[in-house]
Amino acid sequence: MEQQGLSGIIKHADSRWIIVCDFDGTISCADVTDTLMEEFGHPDWKLLESRWEKGKIGSRDCLSGQISLLDATRQQLDACLDQIKIDQAFCDFARWAKAQSIPLYIVSDGLDYAIERILRNNNIAGLPVIANHLEQVGERRWHISFPHFNPDCRFASGTCKCRVAEKLNPHAFLVIGDGRSDFCVASRADHVLAKKGLLAQCRRAGIAHTPFESFAEARSCLEKQIAKAVRVSSQETL
Template sequence: MGLQQSATNQQQINHPQTNSCIQIFCDFDGTITERDMIITLMEKFAPAGWEQLRDGVLNRQIPVQEGVGQMFAMIDTRLRQNMIEYAQEIAKIRPGFSEFIEFVKKQKIEFYVTSGGMDFFVYPILQRWVDPSQIFCNRADWTGDMVRVEWPYACDEQCTGGCGCCKPSLMRKFEHGCKQIVIGDSVTDAKASRLADFVFARSKLIDICQQDGIPYQSYETFFDIMEGLKTITESR
């Protein structure tokens, strides 16, 4: 399911026709889910050595695309079904997400999931709440002996950072005069946050926002974000 849906997204990005002038670009790992699902899967299935790649990505010494690609290349494709089942079993959605989605729909706010995660766990975990057309993530190719990652949303000509799923590139594609809001938690959300009008941040992203002078509000649950959004929607 995920592979086919993601391919559709790659071919055309349609701008929804709404009266809203707010767009939300929301991270998945560690944001919608309480755990970082890539790290969780690597802890369970990857052989020794993946930790150095993780640390290199988090310390911004290795580009995300390079580091994540190498991590998944350590995984035997025969583990596919085990990984799919484990991801759905272990994933815990951050409190308030369901209510947040209802609020966004009611307010006619454009909502997109921009994830550095993989289709085989992002789509199944989100299927209760988010339409596949609103999800942009990477794809896992299981046809060889080891997993190979495909990057349908790689960097555009304005970004050369090897982002993998390039969130600022997606923001530029969707830009049509609306206020753009980023929700995230980590270094993979840094570039998108620098483009945003406002950021909801937690964990490492708070430090980045403070260092770069980016307007932000901290959060722990989606109830916190919803309260912050109410102020923004009331002022538009």
């Protein structure tokens, strides 16, 4: 799928609320990049992962180095991606958001090609994917680029979720996520649905959040938050 620039997506973000949703470990049941590297990466990819976990490098540098160590044909890559499962309740959640005219954006510090293929495998179409761009540059070689990189990003991420969210809708956005790439954008959100590492971070930082395990819970959580915000807005206009 052709990489869509952020400017081509922004014009659709005219709702009172938008949802900014992580992919790896949030929609997918596994971290996609880690899965690919475990299968096809040179062992040195784990050294980069360790440096990132210790805060010595940002995710942009980590991913750039790791993808350079990826050794797989497109057929092998696709076969691996086709085995990755997602939270099946996400399909119903995406349909609900569409029915409610709430724009839902997948904003990920992962790989656009992988996300788009996994979504197609699960018959999910039409969701904008904002992520790092993966392309094949040889029979077994791959390259990653960062169209949504922000040189001022606190976490030196490949995709700066804060900048993306603020360009999409600076006034009202909800975040759904699970890990480190969501820490910064969660601190700026109106509300967060959090699990795993993001849940612990929200508790530490006092960020308004709702714990969740599955997208089966996400719809009711967000309905309550949106209804609450509407009530507050109505009272302010009286």
